[in-house]
Amino acid sequence: MLLPRPAENILLLKVTTISTIIERLKDNDPRAMARAISLVENNDPASREILASLDRESIKSSLVLGITGPPGAGKSTLTSQLISLLRQQNQRVGIIAIDPSSPISGGAILGDRVRMMDHALDPDVVVRSMATRGRLGGLCASAGAAVRIMASCGCRYILIETVGVGQSEMDIVSLADITLMVLAPGFGDDIQAMKAGLLEVADMIAVNKSDLPGAEGLCLDMEQLFHQRNMDGRQHVVKVAASLGQDIDKLLEAIRSLADQHDLKGEKDRRRQIALKRETLDWALETMRPELAVIIQKLQSDQGCDPRVNAETAITEFIKKNT
């Protein structure tokens, strides 16, 4: 068992100015990391300076694992077990847990921590909850930046946890080097319905709750899915029982082995390039959004005019203002 360092030893300086944040980030100061992520999440002008100061090498060598799956499959429990195992191996771990924002109030309850509180006092487990804030493109950008902040601060492994029920999650998953889908027996038709979606992009599948009836069948089903993609199913499907802590080591081993293969084949670089371009586009749109919103607000709200046409007018106006 690993003994977490006593929290009393970490004395945090007051993090107020941007230069202090950048300075303290180099010491992996938890408050500086948290503040930096907030600034980036709010697209504060200071984000630029902070993100430019990050350590490129650490970012490059980190492993970003996307964890997704239907609600109730055991994502948080499995995440917590993976954290425990990585900590036993002395790895610093970052976790980004994503929950939806209310479309009505814009608020959110971020409850993924409940299952991760075992690690609350471990300074080498950095957990950040993020709400979707009703803008998935933007979320992809802020989550990507949070990943890099964590990686730069020594988190060799970064886990992004999100509910996998739609297109939206595909964007988040694009940030990951390896995407792990968590399934469990008993979901029946839901899983059939998912076959055309996220299952297609999953690099690995963890069949959780392997102690329950139906796990074996589900495994075979999922292995078949990989065979259809001309891959060895046994390499990509791992049975675990997260709540019992069973076979987590086998899963981590399989993840690492796949990550190494990707590394050798240049697949990791290829994916990161795609993700970076996508994030760049997201940031560009996010940065223009507030001004565009103002322009659109002022446009003559002519009922006869199609939004498509209005959009072009708004963009023309935007370009005129910014040249």
Add this chain to the structure above:
Amino acid sequence: MEKINRPYRVLVGKPGLDGHDRGAKFIARALRDEGFEVIYTGIRRTPDEIAAAAIQEDVAAIGLSSLSGAHLKLFPEVVKALERRGVTDIPVIGGGVIPEDDIPTLIAAGLTEIFTPGTPADTIINAFAEACRKHFAAQGDNH
């Protein structure tokens, strides 16, 4: 309610062995419905766990809930746990079944405000919003 232009992040936690989380969950939902992002820690957390989580999540305020009578010990412990980590600018609000006589003691121990049963949700939400504004004002950030 004044409109928030970007969500305030707050943490709602239950320190100690008390498992009565109805109040904490009610407040968490009420805050969410007013546009707050609420990090909920679940029940049976230690003051140190709550402080560490609040720092990692960069929240602007903390809400603590208690029913079973340990508030005099546990609420000030959260304030102390924050101080041990060098944090003095995250206001801590308490609530629950708390005798009136205990309130001055808790305020003296660094709690920002204490709410007892029957307080309208609006009053509590406004207190959180005010606490968040104070937090950002202390940082020189006119949120």
